Amino acid sequence: MIAVPKGFDFTVAAAGFKYAQRNDLTVLRSDTPCVWAAMLTRNLFQAAPVLVVKEMLAADRPVRAVVVNAGQANACTGEQGLEDCRNTLSMTARTLHLAPEELLPASTGVIGDRIKMDLWEQALAKLDAGLGEASALDAARAIMTTDKYPKMAWRSLELSGKEIRILGMAKGAGMICPNMATMLGFIICDAGVDQNWWRQAVAVAVEHSFNRITVDGDTSTNDCVFALANSRAGMVEEKKELTLLAKALAEVCAELAGLIVQDAEGGTKIIHVRVSGAKSVRQAELAARAVGHSPLVKTAMYGQDPNWGRIVAALGRSGADFDPNQVSVALAGQTIFHLGAPVAMDWDNLLAAALCRQEVHMDISLGGGQGKYTLLASDFTEEYIRINAKYRT
Amino acid sequence: MIAVPKGFDFTVAAAGFKYAQRNDLTVLRSDTPCVWAAMLTRNLFQAAPVLVVKEMLAADRPVRAVVVNAGQANACTGEQGLEDCRNTLSMTARTLHLAPEELLPASTGVIGDRIKMDLWEQALAKLDAGLGEASALDAARAIMTTDKYPKMAWRSLELSGKEIRILGMAKGAGMICPNMATMLGFIICDAGVDQNWWRQAVAVAVEHSFNRITVDGDTSTNDCVFALANSRAGMVEEKKELTLLAKALAEVCAELAGLIVQDAEGGTKIIHVRVSGAKSVRQAELAARAVGHSPLVKTAMYGQDPNWGRIVAALGRSGADFDPNQVSVALAGQTIFHLGAPVAMDWDNLLAAALCRQEVHMDISLGGGQGKYTLLASDFTEEYIRINAKYRT
Numbered sequence A, B: 001m002i003a004v005p006k007g008f009d010f011t012v013a014a015a016g017f018k019y020a021q022r023n024d025l026t027v028l029r030s031d032t033p034c035v036w037a038a039m040l041t042r043n044l045f046q047a048a049p050v051l052v053v054k055e056m057l058a059a060d061r062p063v064r065a066v067v068v069n070a071g072q073a074n075a076c077t078g079e080q081g082l083e084d085c086r087n088t089l090s091m092t093a094r095t096l097h098l099a100p101e102e103l104l105p106a107s108t109g110v111i112g113d114r115i116k117m118d119l120w121e122q123a124l125a126k127l128d129a130g131l132g133e134a135s136a137l138d139a140a141r142a143i144m145t146t147d148k149y150p151k152m153a154w155r156s157l158e159l160s161g162k163e164i165r166i167l168g169m170a171k172g173a174g175m176i177c178p179n180m181a182t183m184l185g186f187i188i189c190d191a192g193v194d195q196n197w198w199r200q201a202v203a204v205a206v207e208h209s210f211n212r213i214t215v216d217g218d219t220s221t222n223d224c225v226f227a228l229a230n231s232r233a234g235m236v237e238e239k240k241e242l243t244l245l246a247k248a249l250a251e252v253c254a255e256l257a258g259l260i261v262q263d264a265e266g267g268t269k270i271i272h273v274r275v276s277g278a279k280s281v282r283q284a285e286l287a288a289r290a291v292g293h294s295p296l297v298k299t300a301m302y303g304q305d306p307n308w309g310r311i312v313a314a315l316g317r318s319g320a321d322f323d324p325n326q327v328s329v330a331l332a333g334q335t336i337f338h339l340g341a342p343v344a345m346d347w348d349n350l351l352a353a354a355l356c357r358q359e360v361h362m363d364i365s366l367g368g369g370q371g372k373y374t375l376l377a378s379d380f381t382e383e384y385i386r387i388n389a390k391y392r393t
Helices: A048-059 A078-096 A115-131 A136-142 A196-207 A239-264 A280-295 A295-302 A308-316 A382-390 B048-059 B077-094 B117-130 B136-142 B197-207 B239-262 B281-293 B293-300 B308-316 B382-390
Strands: A008-013 A027-038 A064-070 A104-108 A152-157 A160-173 A184-189 A226-229 A270-278 A328-331 A334-338 A361-367 A371-378 B008-013 B025-040 B063-072 B103-110 B151-159 B163-173 B184-187 B222-228 B270-278 B327-330 B336-337 B358-363 B371-378
Touching: A008 A115, A008 A136, A027 A048, A027 A078, A027 A115, A027 A136, A027 A196, A048 A226, A064 A078, A064 A226, A078 A104, A078 A115, A104 A226, A104 B063, A115 A196, A136 A152, A136 A160, A152 A239, A152 B025, A160 A361, A184 A280, A184 A371, A184 B382, A196 A226, A196 A239, A226 A334, A226 B117, A239 A270, A270 A280, A270 A295, A280 A295, A280 A308, A280 A361, A280 A371, A295 A308, A295 B382, A308 A328, A308 A361, A328 B371, A328 B382, A334 B025, A382 B293, A382 B382, B008 B117, B008 B136, B025 B048, B025 B184, B025 B197, B048 B077, B063 B077, B063 B184, B063 B222, B077 B103, B077 B117, B103 B184, B103 B222, B136 B151, B136 B371, B151 B239, B163 B239, B163 B293, B184 B239, B184 B270, B197 B222, B197 B239, B239 B270, B239 B371, B270 B281, B270 B293, B281 B293, B281 B308, B281 B358, B281 B371, B293 B308, B308 B327, B308 B336, B308 B358
Parallel strands: A064 A104, A184 A226, A270 A361, B063 B103, B184 B222, B270 B358
Antiparallel strands: A008 A027, A027 A064, A027 A226, A152 A160, A160 A184, A270 A371, A328 A334, A328 A361, B008 B025, B025 B063, B025 B222, B151 B163, B163 B184, B270 B371, B327 B336, B327 B358
């Protein structure tokens, strides 16, 4: 059973923004004001809805709902894009009987495309008619662009006799999707929590999940994760309980992040690049990203090739500071490279079965410190090239 | 006519290291001692021959020849690899009637493979028999691994009545080749020049050529460029003449670098990513590399898609510091993005002819400074994936 947090409902409508005969306008709504957090793309080019959310963060008022359109990114659309975004919030807020500033906007689609305002306006009647009628799954499907499947994760936990639920949904089939869409993530929760604590917990959870996945190393202009907590299940304030809640939140984010990598464009693998023994977390991250982004490592994994040479070559150029003679690499649990030298075994045969699997574990020790970092990466396939070279023709 | 510098000759032999029925052992030799420079890979994992050349740089004695084997990289081979490299130098020096320390070694092939010492020893008789019999083209062919064609460039210039010749050759079909080989470059020149001046000129030429190309962003463990000048055509010492010589050297390097990108694994395009208006050269480089390495930009160019959204998204995440509202992008000479906003035109049709061409020019202005950088990049194709996923199976 999907654990839908108390006091939240969902509404979807088919506006016809880009996709025929499917829902593409989505509202996640709480019946009470929410404590909220928003993690936004670090791309210098930020979409209009991202800029509006930044203003909302500065104003720091409680929110009640999230509204998402799939089809146009409303990125690189200038002043007009900001005005469009604000107009969609006014229109939609009226339909939802909310104030515009209680509504968080998110858009996904092709960069440079403006929102089709006339279609949005026409869809309001449908939104109104279906208010609260949709399921969480309907919402998770309506935010998709080229995703192959809806992505949801949830936890329910009992804290001092209260049942607390967290539900997350996400879209994305790459850090940038075929149509330059985005990674969007929405988390709703019915716990009552302090706003500052919630924002900190969300920042930590996102840093360890959505920020540690890569399909192609490209970051979208629209990426965002919103997390709303409406307190309908009661307050959570004890330190021990907050720790449990933060853990559940982190698990939901990690599960969604994994689902995005699994749905990577043309991807066949989920590569867990785990780096340890680095001089700092940042150094471990540099090493993990060099490996996880390397086209040669990604094609080797697709080819089910235990090619340690490509892994160590990527480490060596990563910018991380380490002694090559202290480096060890294990693939699928087998140490194939030990203290700077290959382990002479018939790995082609010994690892053949393990490398056929979808999940591949790559453990890299730099041998010189406490810094650790884990990155989830997809592989690179002919299908990735096909999708990204041909989709606009 | 290939301008072969005076006093240099070439020898090749088929040792059978990896490739059947072709030459794979190459000597470039001068009949007099040379002033020399060596630019080596910055990868922390450095192949045995690279480590030996570092020792030779420290010892700083004149050299007479370069010996190259294609087939085994002799990288990540530990102490044994260093001993193997030194033994090949002793054996080969004896055959060439030189001292081992007059011989610069370079290897290319699969990382982790040791040099087949028995085959090398057997090939010495062939080397001896063919001493000086090969052409420069024979040498350029014998250093290839999976290159589709030999890569050479040359200049001849008259300085104070003396004819000075520079000849370069290179191998490489990616920063790392399908077999984890390398980019190797060899430059020979018959000018007499000061060693320090030569090293500085080579460093500048390499920085602006071989260090500004990318196929997949991966840097090999064996990359190196050696440049030898034997003074057989007379001394070059006047400032004006040195400037002309440095220019010719830079042109030879740039031409070879372009040939490597043109031969990129599976590549169909040569993308000239020119960034200007950055706050510094380093900032311009960050921006250029983000665009030139972006799988989404590379697949768009393969798909002949004027997708400015992917270019600006890559710029925005590059780490370069700029104002998005000052950014302009021109593709094939047409400004498709101006001061932070797209230029509304039917670029799909207007740019169709230009994007069919092999050479694509991408001019990016960040609008905020004097920093400039040009990177040559290849595109990403299904064939790249095929080569790199399947070659070991």
